[in-house]
Amino acid sequence: MATLTRRDGSPLAPVGGRTTRAATGRRWAGSAARHAILLACSAVFVLPFVWMVVTSLKSNQQVLVYPPEWIPSPVRWRNYLDAFEAAPLLRYAWNTTVICVTSVVGVVISSTVVAYGFSRLEWRGRDALFVVVLASLMLPFQVTLIPLFIIFSRLDWTNTYLPLTVPAFFGNAFYIFLLRQFFLRIPRDYSDAARVEGANELQILWQIIVPLARPAMITVALFQFLFAWNDFLGPLIYISEESRFTLALGLATMRSNLGLSEFGQIMAAATMIVAPVLLIFAVAQRYFIEGIAASGVKG
Amino acid sequence: MIGPHRVNADPTVPSIRSSRLTRRRLLQAGAGAAALASGAASPSWATARGVPAIQGEPITLTYWHGWTEQWEEMVQFVVDQFHQQQSRIRIEPVVVPVGSQEQSSEFLAKLTAAIAAGEPPDIVTLFGSTAIPTLASQGALVPLDSLDGADLPTVEAWMDPNVYRLGRYEDHLYGLSYWAGAYALIYNKAHFAEVGLDPEVGPATVADLDAFAERLTVRSGSGDISRMGFLPSDLLLWGTVFGGNFYDPSSNEVTANDPNVVRALAWMRSYAEKYDAQKVAEFNEGLASERAANLDPLIAGKFSMQIQGPWKLGDIKKFGDPNFAYGVVRPPLADAEAQPANWTWGDIQVIPTGSKDPAAALEFVKFTAGVNDPDGYARRCTWGERPINVPVSRAVLEVPSFQQVVASHPGFDVFIDALLNGERIGSPPVMPAAAFFTDRLAAATDSVMLLQAEPGPALDDLDQSVQSELDRAR
Numbered sequence: 001m002a003t004l005t006r007r008d009g010s011p012l013a014p015v016g017g018r019t020t021r022a023a024t025g026r027r028w029a030g031s032a033a034r035h036a037i038l039l040a041c042s043a044v045f046v047l048p049f050v051w052m053v054v055t056s057l058k059s060n061q062q063v064l065v066y067p068p069e070w071i072p073s074p075v076r077w078r079n080y081l082d083a084f085e086a087a088p089l090l091r092y093a094w095n096t097t098v099i100c101v102t103s104v105v106g107v108v109i110s111s112t113v114v115a116y117g118f119s120r121l122e123w124r125g126r127d128a129l130f131v132v133v134l135a136s137l138m139l140p141f142q143v144t145l146i147p148l149f150i151i152f153s154r155l156d157w158t159n160t161y162l163p164l165t166v167p168a169f170f171g172n173a174f175y176i177f178l179l180r181q182f183f184l185r186i187p188r189d190y191s192d193a194a195r196v197e198g199a200n201e202l203q204i205l206w207q208i209i210v211p212l213a214r215p216a217m218i219t220v221a222l223f224q225f226l227f228a229w230n231d232f233l234g235p236l237i238y239i240s241e242e243s244r245f246t247l248a249l250g251l252a253t254m255r256s257n258l259g260l261s262e263f264g265q266i267m268a269a270a271t272m273i274v275a276p277v278l279l280i281f282a283v284a285q286r287y288f289i290e291g292i293a294a295s296g297v298k299g
Numbered sequence: 300m301i302g303p304h305r306v307n308a309d310p311t312v313p314s315i316r317s318s319r320l321t322r323r324r325l326l327q328a329g330a331g332a333a334a335l336a337s338g339a340a341s342p343s344w345a346t347a348r349g350v351p352a353i354q355g356e357p358i359t360l361t362y363w364h365g366w367t368e369q370w371e372e373m374v375q376f377v378v379d380q381f382h383q384q385q386s387r388i389r390i391e392p393v394v395v396p397v398g399s400q401e402q403s404s405e406f407l408a409k410l411t412a413a414i415a416a417g418e419p420p421d422i423v424t425l426f427g428s429t430a431i432p433t434l435a436s437q438g439a440l441v442p443l444d445s446l447d448g449a450d451l452p453t454v455e456a457w458m459d460p461n462v463y464r465l466g467r468y469e470d471h472l473y474g475l476s477y478w479a480g481a482y483a484l485i486y487n488k489a490h491f492a493e494v495g496l497d498p499e500v501g502p503a504t505v506a507d508l509d510a511f512a513e514r515l516t517v518r519s520g521s522g523d524i525s526r527m528g529f530l531p532s533d534l535l536l537w538g539t540v541f542g543g544n545f546y547d548p549s550s551n552e553v554t555a556n557d558p559n560v561v562r563a564l565a566w567m568r569s570y571a572e573k574y575d576a577q578k579v580a581e582f583n584e585g586l587a588s589e590r591a592a593n594l595d596p597l598i599a600g601k602f603s604m605q606i607q608g609p610w611k612l613g614d615i616k617k618f619g620d621p622n623f624a625y626g627v628v629r630p631p632l633a634d635a636e637a638q639p640a641n642w643t644w645g646d647i648q649v650i651p652t653g654s655k656d657p658a659a660a661l662e663f664v665k666f667t668a669g670v671n672d673p674d675g676y677a678r679r680c681t682w683g684e685r686p687i688n689v690p691v692s693r694a695v696l697e698v699p700s701f702q703q704v705v706a707s708h709p710g711f712d713v714f715i716d717a718l719l720n721g722e723r724i725g726s727p728p729v730m731p732a733a734a735f736f737t738d739r740l741a742a743a744t745d746s747v748m749l750l751q752a753e754p755g756p757a758l759d760d761l762d763q764s765v766q767s768e769l770d771r772a773r
Contacts, residue, residue: 086368146412153416237409240363240393252396256368 049274056080056267063263079264080272083254086265089272091243092250099164099235099246100228106168107175107224108217114171115179116205120191130180137173141233149237163238164231168224175220182216183209218287222280229277247273358656359389360421360663365397365406373682380675381666388659393420403430404734410651414439419651422660425474427644428465428726429733434649435468436731436772441650441657442471448658457670461724462691465645468729475668476645478680478688481718482536482606484508484631485615485710488624490515490526490603501604501628505540505566508604508631515603516574524582527596529604530570534744535737536606536642537563539725541633545736546728551773553728553765555740556758563633564754568747576750598623606630609714613685616708627710629717638722645691669695677701686711689718731772736765 055063056079057072083089117123118130152163186209194204210217232248239245245253251273254266281288366374371394378390397406403426411434413419425431434440443449443466451472455463459479466474488498494514502508508529515528531537538545543559546552554560571579586596596602597611598619615623629639648664650657668691669676677698680690686708695701696715705711718724727733743761746752 142408145408146415149412150416153418158416158418233405233408236395236397236405237412240361240395242394245396249396253367253371253394255396256370262368 052267052274053271056264056271058264076264079268082262083265083269083272086262087250087254087269088243089247089250089269092245092247093273095161095244096229096246096248099161100225102161102165103168103228104221104224106165107172108221110169110171111175111179111220112210112213112217113205115176115183116201116209118176119180119183120188120204120209121201133171133173133176137177145237152238158238159240159244160238161244164228164234172224175223178220179213179216182213186212215287215290218284219290222284222288225280226277357387357389358659359391360654360656360660362390362392362422362424362663363395363410363420364392364424365395365403365426366424367394367396369683373679376682377667377679380679381663384666384675385662388662390422390663397426403427407434411439414651414653417653419653421650421654421656422663423649423651424477425647425649428474428476428647428729429737431466431473431647431649432468432729432731432733433772434651435471435473439652440473441652441654441660442473443475443650443661443664444472446658446661449661454665454668454670457694458668458691459693459719461643461718461726462645464729465643465726466647466649474647474649475664475670476647476691477667478646479691479718480608480644481641481689481714482533482608482630483627483710483713483717484604484629485597485607485611486604486626486628487597487600487602488626490600491626498624498626501626502631503628504632504635504637506634509569512570512604513573518578522575522578524574524578526600527574527579527582527602529602530574530579530583531567531606532744532748533606533642534560534564534567534740535725535727536630537567539642539723540630540637540640541566542637542640542723545725545740546730548729551730551769553730553736553762553769555736555765556755556762561754561758564744564747564758567744568750568754571748571750576748580749609686609688609711612708612710613683613687616685625710627713629713629721639717639720640723640725641717641721642725643689643718644727646688673698674700686714689715693719730769732765732769735768736761739765 054070054072057075057077058069058079059074059076062069062072114133118126118133148163149158152158155162157163157166190208190212191204194208199207230248231246232252235246235249239249242253251266251269254262254269256262362378364374371392374392374394378392381388381390395406395409397403406426407430410419410423431440435442444451449472454472454475458475462476462479463472465476465479466472484501486501491498491511496511496514502511512528512530515526516524517526519525535545538555538557538560541559541563543557543561543563545555545557545560547554586601595614595618597605597607598615612627615625630641632639648667650660650664654660666672667679669679673692673694676690676692677695677700680695681687681701681704684704684707686704690696690701696719705715728736730736739761743752743757747754747757
């Protein structure tokens with residue numbers, strides 16, 4: 001370690017070492033404080049999940065005990081089997097998956113193409129039309145509910161998944177906005193260079209923009225997946241046959257509207273419903289955060 | 300528990316329609332949207348669907364209801380009994396899982412969309428009667444008295460008058476209730492004994508209730524409430540108990556600032572003052588966060604006395620400690636001289652405009668209300684051999700199977716007596732703004748109980764806002 005000397009040549013105390021230790025200590029303390037705060041915040045979000053899992057393993061009597069008991073005793077795994085007997089959860093899961101996958105594919109393809117048109121191509125009225133697209137975000141579902149239902153009814157689409165999936169293939173204002181913001185950050189030189197090489201717009205989109213915009217597109221896919229997985233009102237309005245119910249509707253049929261429910265079973269079903277979402281989020285979270293940060297949009 | 304999924308094997312049931320998109324259908328959709336745009340200002344829903352079935356021809360009717368979990372099985376039981384009684388009309392029940400009355404706006408959204416599109420169900424159960432005036436005033440419901448075979452004098456003679464009126468709006472009858480809600484006070488006998496109260500004597504008056512509640516409430520050293528003796532929450536009930544009225548149908552005036560309603564709300568507020576509104580709010584929040592929606596504070600011993608419906612007796616038997624000892628008394632009187640009062644509501648079967656055979660639908664509606672079928676109705680309204688709500692007719696009280704359920708659930712008789720022999724029975728105001736009124740009333744009650752508003756001004760404000768909404772709706 002280099003040592004500093006006074007003017008008289010006597011060595012100074014190795015202040016560098018002390019400073020390093022002090023700085024390390026400060027950094028450690030800062031890091032510990034940050035982690036403590038983060039842990040406390042995450043506990044607020046994690047506790048309901050923990051409570052859900054714990055309750056899914058309790059008997060009806062233990063659910064109602066006061067003060068609440070965190071450890072199920074005895075552990076009642078049977079709630080999970082009972083949940084499958086109480087409702088055809090696998091069928092509901094399949095129905096939900098069909099809607100989710102179809103609408104995710106539709107939304108990603110259509111919103112990408114539309115966002116490309118709004119960000120990378122110059123045409124008259126582009127910005128005005130973009131404002132109109134954004135304005136459609138302000139319309140609550142309740143306002144468009146009856147007109148849309150009438151249209152789908154005339155098409156003979158009610159009690160099918162078409163009203164829940166086909167609109168996804170015509171773009172979604174929020175996702176178009178999110179992708180447009182991301183596309184704007186990609187230098188125009190890339191597109192210009194491709195054009196010089198003779199690429200058409202579809203080739204530019206597919207070979208240049210899409211690979212660069214992967215985080216944003218995964219973000220869109222995740223948002224849509226979460227929305228479709230949890231959507232209650234859409235399936236409630238359009239689906240009237242129990243064998244076509246989604247998980248959100250199926251879970252609602254398990255909740256008693258008169259008196260107490262079989263709470264252990266409901267929590268077991270809820271745990272199974274939430275698990276795939278958590279898994280997908282865990283796998284894709286890097287892209288998810290990257291996409292949100294890059295586009296400057298929070299969901 | 301919900302039974303296995305039911306597949307309708309009846310050949311008369313229309314199969315799920317083809318989802319193939321054709322140019323004609325696209326054009327029809329465009330025409331539909333244009334028709335909607337041009338007729339947006341018209342309140343009329345009347346879009347007749349199909350041709351009414353010829354008398355006697357077999358017909359399948361779609362029946363929407365919101366009963367979930369085990370109650371879905373009860374609906375199937377009712378439908379099966381109806382099928383056993385006759386063979387012409389088949390009922391296809393469809394659950395719309397909205398869960399609770401609070402979510403009924405979602406149910407109504409689905410229903411109004413279906414009626415507007417001309418593909419309504421044939422029969423619907425509405426949770427509560429508040430939606431009837433709104434739907435009826437828009438022409439979305441078929442008046443039962445307009446149908447052949449309605450025979451309303453017989454129906455009226457069968458039903459308790461307070462329950463019968465739940466389906467009425469402006470001189471017409473739009474629906475019949477399956478059963479009737481009623482309130483009573485359930486109390487924990489062990490808590491009574493613990494504080495030296497006689498476990499066999501519940502509070503008879505509001506003054507008793509206040510005194511008992513004070514003795515039963517337990518606070519920790521820091522003043523936090525660990526057990527609440529009693530906490531009033533429902534102004535509709537207590538306003539009626541105190542002699543108030545919320546609406547005057549003869550003048551179409553909202554009267555929520557009736558001095559007796561104000562008195563009731565002031566009494567409710569006295570609990571927030573006495574027990575510290577902040578501590579009470581924390582106590583309530585604690586219950587909610589600890590147990591989410593399914594908390595049962597009475598069974599858990601967090602409340603010593605609670606106003607409840609008859610279904611709670613079945614819950615206590617099913618979910619409670621086998622040694623849980625409880626007593627049931629009518630809602631306490633406002634004072635020793637006051638009339639016994641209660642509040643009722645119903646789950647009401649109605650026929651939407653566009654129903655493909657309203658006369659056939661009426662048969663099922665009358666069946667659900669048990670008209671002149673005391674034995675069958677007794678089994679249906681105590682499905683699972685447990686108390687659920689109060690029957691709509693006194694005739695059921697004589698049926699042995701019903702008496703057995705009463706005998707095996709101590710306190711059920713108190714609910715029945717409180718409703719069928721009560722002198723003042725309130726029910727939701729019969730006006731188009733009824734749903735808005737109940738929302739506003741709940742908000743006003745909350746703000747008073749948090750000591751953010753005084754009862755008089757809060758109810759004056761409510762009166763004004765609901766009256767203007769009502770005037771607009773009319």
